[in-house]
Amino acid sequence: MVETKKSFDEWLNEEDQWPTPEEVARSAAQRKAMEGKWLETVTMKEDRTLMIVSAQYYVGGGLAEGCTQSAPGDSDYDELLLHHGPLKPGQSHTLVRKMVDGTWVILTDETGETKTD
Amino acid sequence: MSDQAKSSDQVKEGGQKANHRLESPPDAMLARNAEKDQVDDALKLNPIRTKGITELAYKDGYVDSPDKRSIELEGLYENGNKVTIDKTSTKRQKDICLDPHPTRMMPAMTPQSEAKIKAEQQAKHDEISQSATMMAIEASHNPAMEAVANLRKYADQLPKGAEQEKWTALSRQLAAEQSPEMRARYEQFEGGTHTAITPEMVAGLPPNMAEKTTDGWLLKVNAAENINTEQQETDIVERIAALPLDKQAQVIGAGILAYQQEMSRQQVQIMVGTIAGVGDGAASLAKGAEETAKALGEVWQFSREVMLNDPVAIEKAGNVGESIGKTLVGGVRLWQVSKAYLADIGAAGEYSKPFKDISWLGEQIDQRWHAMTPMEQSRLTAKVSTEFIGGLAAGFGIPKLAQSKKITSALEELGAAANELGDTSKERAGKFISGLLDEILPQPMAVTPDGQRIPVPRKGPDSHLMSKADDIGDSHRKQPEGGRESSSITEKVFPSERYVAELMKVAETLSKNERHFLQEHGIEVKAIHRITDVPDTTERMAGCYRRSDKAIFVPEEVFRNGHWVKNDDVPFIVRHEFGHAFNEKRGKFGQFISNRRDYAEAFMRDFKKVSPELLDQLGLSENFKPLELARDEVFADMYAHSSGLQSNNPYSQLLKQYFPSCLKYLEDMPKW
Numbered sequence: 001m002v003e004t005k006k007s008f009d010e011w012l013n014e015e016d017q018w019p020t021p022e023e024v025a026r027s028a029a030q031r032k033a034m035e036g037k038w039l040e041t042v043t044m045k046e047d048r049t050l051m052i053v054s055a056q057y058y059v060g061g062g063l064a065e066g067c068t069q070s071a072p073g074d075s076d077y078d079e080l081l082l083h084h085g086p087l088k089p090g091q092s093h094t095l096v097r098k099m100v101d102g103t104w105v106i107l108t109d110e111t112g113e114t115k116t117d
Numbered sequence: 118m119s120d121q122a123k124s125s126d127q128v129k130e131g132g133q134k135a136n137h138r139l140e141s142p143p144d145a146m147l148a149r150n151a152e153k154d155q156v157d158d159a160l161k162l163n164p165i166r167t168k169g170i171t172e173l174a175y176k177d178g179y180v181d182s183p184d185k186r187s188i189e190l191e192g193l194y195e196n197g198n199k200v201t202i203d204k205t206s207t208k209r210q211k212d213i214c215l216d217p218h219p220t221r222m223m224p225a226m227t228p229q230s231e232a233k234i235k236a237e238q239q240a241k242h243d244e245i246s247q248s249a250t251m252m253a254i255e256a257s258h259n260p261a262m263e264a265v266a267n268l269r270k271y272a273d274q275l276p277k278g279a280e281q282e283k284w285t286a287l288s289r290q291l292a293a294e295q296s297p298e299m300r301a302r303y304e305q306f307e308g309g310t311h312t313a314i315t316p317e318m319v320a321g322l323p324p325n326m327a328e329k330t331t332d333g334w335l336l337k338v339n340a341a342e343n344i345n346t347e348q349q350e351t352d353i354v355e356r357i358a359a360l361p362l363d364k365q366a367q368v369i370g371a372g373i374l375a376y377q378q379e380m381s382r383q384q385v386q387i388m389v390g391t392i393a394g395v396g397d398g399a400a401s402l403a404k405g406a407e408e409t410a411k412a413l414g415e416v417w418q419f420s421r422e423v424m425l426n427d428p429v430a431i432e433k434a435g436n437v438g439e440s441i442g443k444t445l446v447g448g449v450r451l452w453q454v455s456k457a458y459l460a461d462i463g464a465a466g467e468y469s470k471p472f473k474d475i476s477w478l479g480e481q482i483d484q485r486w487h488a489m490t491p492m493e494q495s496r497l498t499a500k501v502s503t504e505f506i507g508g509l510a511a512g513f514g515i516p517k518l519a520q521s522k523k524i525t526s527a528l529e530e531l532g533a534a535a536n537e538l539g540d541t542s543k544e545r546a547g548k549f550i551s552g553l554l555d556e557i558l559p560q561p562m563a564v565t566p567d568g569q570r571i572p573v574p575r576k577g578p579d580s581h582l583m584s585k586a587d588d589i590g591d592s593h594r595k596q597p598e599g600g601r602e603s604s605s606i607t608e609k610v611f612p613s614e615r616y617v618a619e620l621m622k623v624a625e626t627l628s629k630n631e632r633h634f635l636q637e638h639g640i641e642v643k644a645i646h647r648i649t650d651v652p653d654t655t656e657r658m659a660g661c662y663r664r665s666d667k668a669i670f671v672p673e674e675v676f677r678n679g680h681w682v683k684n685d686d687v688p689f690i691v692r693h694e695f696g697h698a699f700n701e702k703r704g705k706f707g708q709f710i711s712n713r714r715d716y717a718e719a720f721m722r723d724f725k726k727v728s729p730e731l732l733d734q735l736g737l738s739e740n741f742k743p744l745e746l747a748r749d750e751v752f753a754d755m756y757a758h759s760s761g762l763q764s765n766n767p768y769s770q771l772l773k774q775y776f777p778s779c780l781k782y783l784e785d786m787p788k789w
Contacts, residue, residue, distance in 0.1 A: 008789035012705050017713045027712055030743040038655060039741055043734040053736040053768060054657045055750070061664030063697065064648065065750065066675070067768030068657045074679035092734045094741050099653055101463050102473070 035059045036098050037107070042084040043092035048072055050080055050087075265291040358448030358536065365449060366458035370468025373414050412440035416451070417471040420478035421652065423558075438558060442551035445532025446543045452479035452525045474652075478558075479525045485557045486524035495519045501552040515549075524557070612644045616673040620644045623688045630789055631695060638702050641668045642691060647681060648672045659766070660690040662697040669694040689757050689764040696756030700749055703789070711752040712745070719778040720748050727775050735771060751776050752783070759783035 019027065034057040041053045049072075055065040070077045084093040097104040265288055272284035292299040357368050419437040444451050455472040462469060486494065498519040521527035528550050535546030612620075624642050627635075635642070645651065648658045648670065656676040662669050671690050674681040684690070704710045711717070724737070724747070732738040737747040754772045757764070758780055764770060773780060 006787050008787040011787045017715055018705050018708055019712050019714075023712070024708060027709070027745050030745045034742060034746060039736055040657070041734060041736045041741075051734065051767070052657055053734065054655065055736055055742075055746075056654060056658060056661070057746070058653070058661075058663050058665065061701070062662045062666075063746075063749075064651070064654050064658035064661030066648070066657050066659035067766055068659075068675065068677045069767075070678055076676075076679040090730075092730070094733065094736070094738075096741060104655075 031057075031061075035061075038097040038099075038104065039094060040084075040097070041092055041094040042080055042087065044087040044089050046089045048089060050077065052080065355447050355536065358450075358533075362454055362457045363461060365454045366462075366468065366472070369413055369449070369451075369454060370458065370466075370471060373417050373471040374468060412443060413451075416440050416444075416478070417474055419558075420474035423478065423481065438551040438554035439547075441528075441554055442532075442547035442549075445528055445550055446535045446547040448533050448536035450529040450533065452476060453529060455479070482554065482557055483523050483525050487522065489557075491520070497556055498553065501556065502549055524553075528553070612646045612673040617644045619687060620671060620691075623691050626688070627691075627695070631699075634699060634703065635695075638698070639667050640698055643668050643670050645670050645672050647674050647676075659684070659686065660694050662694045664701070669698065686765045689762050689766070689769065692757035692760050692762060693753050693769070696753030697749065699756065700752050709745075709749060711748040716752065716779070716782055717748060719782045720744075720751060720776070722778045723751075723776040731771075731775070735768065735775075751779050755780045755783045759786075 036057065036059045038056045039054065043051045043053075045051060050070045051067065052070065053065075053067050055063060057063050070080055081087065083095060087093060096107045098107050099105075268284060268291065269288035272281055272288055275281040275284065289299075357365050360368065416437055441451065452475070455476040458466060458472045459469060459476060466472075489497070498515055502515045518524075518527045518531060531546060532550060535543050538546075620642065624632075634640075647656070648654050648661065649656050650672070651661055651663065651670050654661060659675055660669070660671050669691065671687055671694070672684055675684045675686075676682075700710050701707075704713070711720070724732070724744075727735075727737075729738065733740065736742075737750065739747075751772060754764075754769050755776060758769070758773050764773075
């Protein structure tokens with residue numbers, strides 16, 4: 001736990017708190033591996049509303065994220081279920097996509113298949 | 118002409134006596150009128166001595182081969198010059214002497230004149246080996262030498278003394294390192310070796326000549342004045358145009374990449390020069406590469422700014438049109454090269470992104486052109502051609518161009534045709550292309566408070582819409598000045614004034630330290646209409662932080678329940694995205710704060726308590742991304758919560774609920 005008495009500089013200079021060079025390298029590699037990917041998780045709530053949690057990791061660093069909803073009858077509802085369904089209330093499904101030649105390609109789904117979105 | 122003649126070996130061996138004897142007219146006449154067989158006889162009588170003088174002549178650089186001539190006859194002028202006659206000549210010696218273009222001229226080889234020759238020769242060698250001229254000549258085909266030549270130029274401008282000697286010596290050291298020819302030259306005349314350049318040797322140079330880098334010292338090229346960069350730029354565009362399309366793409370792509378990475382001129386040259394497969398022209402191609410990279414980089418950046426609906430694009434349109442014009446009349450078919458690269462290499466290519474953007478810009482230009490009526494097209498081309506090319510319009514095929522369906526291809530054709538013409542015609546054609554593009558380049562659009570879309574004029578003293586990190590709170594939006602008559606085909610629109618003002622107010626609520634952080638790292642908070650205005654970003658995102666753009670983008674509208682609706686969570690999103698930037702850049706040695714052990718421990722305490730199902734729903738599960746990124750996401754959200762703001766987003770509410778240790782960590786983190 002951070003001690004409130006410390007100054008920011010003291011806190012910054014706590015050598016033992018920062019990762020080792022090996023950990024930094026591993027961390028950088030993990031981030032690099034995620035660049036260009038778009039993760040979309042759709043969860044069906046009890047009222048059959050869909051909660052969509054999205055995150056995109058930009059090539060070169062940075063990210064976009066958002067959480068939105070879609071209810072039965074909304075213009076995007078059926079399309080979401082087409083990609084993620086069928087879902088039952090309480091169930092969720094995640095798609096990992098990557099942009100290839102200007103097209104989002106699904107890298108893997110729960111069946112392990114790779115297909116074009 | 119003098120009537121004196123003598124054999125060179127006699128001159129050399131006999132000294133003054135020989136000279137005296139030979140300078141008498143009868144001997145001279147005999148020698149001059151000697152037949153070839155008489156010369157051969159003389160050779161037989163004087164084989165060794167003849168060889169000696171020939172070797173000397175060879176050593177001094179006066180003959181090509183030590184064995185080529187074994188005897189010479191020389192006609193001596195009154196002023197000391199003489200005609201040397203090769204024994205192998207089939208001409209009569211007399212004829213050769215009378216030849217209006219003597220085969221060889223050299224001073225008389227008296228001891229005094231020989232000493233004089235050697236002194237002059239040595240002085241010349243010294244001059245050549247030391248002079249900036251030789252370095253400049255070397256630089257014309259060796260880009261690396263350009264910096265050295267400029268250093269020497271700088272040294273020459275200094276008053277004579279220790280300082281000048283120091284830089285002169287350094288320039289020679291560098292020249293020897295950069296050029297094998299220069300090194301050989303120095304060693305031939307000095308017999309010395311050259312020591313390595315030390316940082317101390319470079320350290321005293323003025324800032325415009327050298328700068329310290331992480332890799333050592335970088336000598337700056339083009340530091341000297343009076344270098345005609347415009348001419349170099351024209352040259353390189355034409356040289357690029359002469360390459361096959363794939364090589365053009367390599368050079369252009371490397372240039373844009375160099376521009377993007379803000380490389381120095383020297384680095385650009387090296388980069389372009391080392392492109393694999395460019396061939397012998399690489400070195401000369403590298404000359405002027407920076408200017409070309411800059412021009413093409415601006416075209417690419419403009420493409421991106423239009424994509425992002427960035428108002429900065431409004432002010433740049435004129436320059437970009439000019440850059441495109443110069444490129445096309447240089448013979449480079451910019452869009453054809455882009456398409457060829459994308460077709461051959463595709464998205465996997467190193468330069469696919471800039472070419473994709475430039476290609477996109479070309480499509481936008483074509484679409485805008487296509488959206489015009491034939492009457493408008495004719496009127497526009499007539500107007501621009503009248504302004505820039507006058508009576509040459511027919512020669513350039515302007516009337517035909519006005520009927521083109523694809524204006525980019527037509528302009529490429531025009532540029533290639535103009536490239537074959539003289540400089541004046543090329544300049545006019547370039548201006549025509551620039552002027553035409555200025556009229557049809559994609560134009561950002563604004564939305565008025567009552568929801569109407571209007572084009573924003575390109576020219577104006579200040580048309581920045583977005584808040585900037587260094588002037589948050591002071592930025593203001595330029596009022597549209599009436600718009601333009603042609604309608605926009607781009608779907609991207611500016612955020613409304615009301616939203617820009619709202620975002621300004623939110624930005625003003627950032628603390629002084631937070632503002633300073635943004636300023637320090639050059640990060641801007643930018644208002645955009647929709648998140649899809651950010652390249653490669655899908656519609657369900659609420660905001661983003663892009664390192665490459667040094668920007669936090671916050672949209673006016675978000676996609677919810679199948680519709681675009683007003684973003685009602687702007688203050689929280691700004692701080693959430695700020696949290697990502699802060700996490701990335703404020704840690705020690707550039708490490709993410711969320712990777713600190715104490716934070717990671719706090720995170721794991723919370724993480725372990727969350728069910729796998731909920732982790733999946735929150736997108737934090739290790740099934741799909743590393744904990745590294747999950748920690749980052751929670752950090753950013755807790756950063757925003759720790760400011761006391763409430764989020765309207767159910768996702769953030771859930772995170773706050775399930776990651777209390779992380780929230781406390783951020784709340785307790787020392788103030789900065």
